[in-house]
Amino acid sequence: MRIKILIRLKSQILEPQGKVIEQSLKSLGFEEFSNIRQGKLIEIDLPDSLNEKERSEKIDVACKRLLVNEIIEEYEVLG
Amino acid sequence: MSFKSAVITFPGSNCDRDALTYLKDLTHGEVFNIWHEESSLPDVDLVILPGGFSFGDYLRSGAMASKSNIIHDVIDHANNGRYLLGICNGFQILTEIGLLKGALIQNKSIKFLGKDCYIKKKFDNKFNCNIKDSEVLQIPVAHNEGNFYCDQETLNYLQNEELIAFEYCRGEDSIDDGNINGSLDNIAGITNKNRNILGMMPHPERAYQDFHVSKDGKKIIESILS
Numbered sequence: 001m002r003i004k005i006l007i008r009l010k011s012q013i014l015e016p017q018g019k020v021i022e023q024s025l026k027s028l029g030f031e032e033f034s035n036i037r038q039g040k041l042i043e044i045d046l047p048d049s050l051n052e053k054e055r056s057e058k059i060d061v062a063c064k065r066l067l068v069n070e071i072i073e074e075y076e077v078l079g
Numbered sequence: 080m081s082f083k084s085a086v087i088t089f090p091g092s093n094c095d096r097d098a099l100t101y102l103k104d105l106t107h108g109e110v111f112n113i114w115h116e117e118s119s120l121p122d123v124d125l126v127i128l129p130g131g132f133s134f135g136d137y138l139r140s141g142a143m144a145s146k147s148n149i150i151h152d153v154i155d156h157a158n159n160g161r162y163l164l165g166i167c168n169g170f171q172i173l174t175e176i177g178l179l180k181g182a183l184i185q186n187k188s189i190k191f192l193g194k195d196c197y198i199k200k201k202f203d204n205k206f207n208c209n210i211k212d213s214e215v216l217q218i219p220v221a222h223n224e225g226n227f228y229c230d231q232e233t234l235n236y237l238q239n240e241e242l243i244a245f246e247y248c249r250g251e252d253s254i255d256d257g258n259i260n261g262s263l264d265n266i267a268g269i270t271n272k273n274r275n276i277l278g279m280m281p282h283p284e285r286a287y288q289d290f291h292v293s294k295d296g297k298k299i300i301e302s303i304l305s
Binding site: 009013014016017020065066067069071072 | 138139142146174175181182184185186187188189228229230261
């Protein structure tokens with residue numbers, strides 16, 4: 001099964017790349033686009049033999065041990 | 080007994096050689112260069128995690144290096160009360176290991192900063208004890224993720240426990256407060272609670288030789304040896 005993990009900087013932390021993307025979009029005429037923030041998407045194949053509980057436990061451990069720095073980031077598993 | 084030290088090299092480290100000569104020239108003791116895949120450190124007084132772009136800064140700066148083989152022994156070394164200094168990428172690695180609080184996020188300006196900066200001592204520790212409170216050090220920085228961040232509770236802890244070693248400040252000709260990257264409370268370097276681990280963004284190993292613009296970087300090693 002293909003797992004997607006969405007990682008974003010916590011909302012209270014300034015995400016400067018999003019600000020620049022927003023400025024560029026505005027210069028292209030997208031004036032109504034606001035509050036743009038950039039994050040990361042990680043895709044992982046996991047064997048179908050794992051049940052949902054095992055899968056979610058493994059993903060949580062991997063996120064906490066390496067994929068996510070919870071001081072600055074939060075994550076969401078997108079099925 | 081002579082002072083012994085070591086520098087860890089990760090794939091992508093690019094200040095490891097500078098750190099080695101910095102230690103050789105200033106400590107006059109034995110200096111080891113240790114590859115990150117090694118499982119044990121020699122018996123040394125000080126370990127430097129050098130600057131660079133370990134593992135290409137993939138995922139987050141310092142994230143991969145914090146899981147390297149040698150790190151178990153680096154943690155043991157620090158837990159035994161010996162000195163551990165993380166410079167630039169080394170500071171990022173120390174926060175990723177969890178030996179130091181907080182995290183280093185992208186510079187507020189989104190620019191890679193390669194220039195001299197000015198820092199001064201905030202609270203006393205073994206890494207800065209030879210530096211006067213009023214003294215301003217001129218030391219280069221070279222980083223993209225040097226913006227120190229932590230939550231308010233952690234910031235209060237760092238202040239109350241006096242764990243902030245260096246803060247950015249104005250130089251003689253500065254027009255602003257010297258905070259080059261957006262760091263909270265102008266933080267340029269912090270220690271752990273035992274004050275035997277220092278992480279700092281500026282590069283003291285690039286400020287000690289005759290051909291360097293400044294020799295202020297010497298003062299870190301001189302403090303440790305004093």
